[in-house]
Amino acid sequence: MKKLKVYFCCGHETVVKRVYCPTCGTDGISEREVEDKGRIYSFTKIHVPPSEFAHLAPYYVALVQLDGTNAKVTARMTEDIAIGDKVELFNVEDGAYVYKKA
């Protein structure tokens, strides 16, 4: 079971770490680990990539709604997907979250 870190303050939970909370202005942002599983919130299939990802095209970029949190994470996938599909983290490659269907 792999874990992802999420950051929480003032009702907003996100995978993006901030210095100060944009709502209350304090640095009292708490963090916790959540499971890497989730569902496809939305996606696109990229046919025209930037040069550094040309060797991967076409590939999917999905926004995954993580289980047990409001946070979402952007992931790369290779399988055909639809909104609502269950997915889980497969690997972290060069800083990218690579997901597979669960």
Add this chain to the structure above:
Amino acid sequence: MTTNTYIHGIGMTKFGTHVDRTLKELLLDASRQALEDAGRPKVDAVFVGNFLAGSMSNQEILGAIVANDLGLGFVPTAKVEGACASGGIALRQAVLAVMSGEHDTVLVAGVEKMKHAKTAEVTQAINAAMDTDSSEKSAGLTFPGFFGVLANRYFHETGASKKHLAMVALKNRENAMNNSLAQFTKETSLDEIMNARMITDPLGLFDCSPMTDGAAALVISRKPSGIHIKASSLVSGPTQMQDAADLLSIPAIGESGRHAYEKAGLGPEDIDVVEIHDCFSMTEMIAIEELGFFPRLEGWKAVEKGLTKASGEKPVNTSGGLLSRGHPIGATGLAQIYQLVRQLRGDAANQVEGARIALAQNLGGTGSYSAVHILERV
């Protein structure tokens, strides 16, 4: 508060492919047109909007080049960068410079040259407008990709489909067909748009703004003219898709609109003609909702009814928009103003009868910046 700043001159090159003209030639051409249109006033400062000249043409110091080659003397100049909102932000800096009392008359110019490079190289360079120190960039998300993800969710939550995006693209092409400065003036059809090559599902070729060479410029001054800049606003917003509280909202657009309406003492119902940042057909759909012209998640219904056509109740992108007028990144925000000034002067392509109040919204990144200007014929 209003700005008490006025537009005196406008200039714009044709948008498209300029293989025989350099970045500098385009920049000076638009600037010269704006100065001539303004009656050659003394210029106290220059702001240039540009995004890619450093990375794609190995050229910076654009402000100094404009001042030097136009013979403006030892005036302060600066280049302003805010991705695709560079032009709108440059205008705002010029307005603030006049409002502060420091300068009387300022030249604002925007330029981009992109057509000499390959699509993959341009896509790569444009990705500099994402947070490149993020897992999202590492995942291979692109600019068009962000709006593709947004579009698929929009379809999921509303009755909209790819056909509604095609209607936006078709409307803007129909407007561009009457604009001699536009990049794309060839007739098209819903069928051709729907069946075009896929760029990033569900966005096809016609849903995406093109690579474009071109420049636009304005002269503004505290001295009154027939066009008053009633409000100027700018906000920054989320820089990552995975950080958005609501994927179907681009809060920078909504916030910049609210600020501008408040400063102008106006509401969306007062606006006669609009230029908004349709970098993708989907972006126009979200922007007409965020700016309060139509209810949230119902922009597609307005498009279906033709309300945003030049002849509709809220004409949007009478120039052809980014999709068909073209999108030379740093020039886009000023090309929007160019079209709106023509509308208020009464000699625009797709003239809206009696237009008095106009709004321009210029977006940078995937919602990282949004600048709004409201113009009034006085």
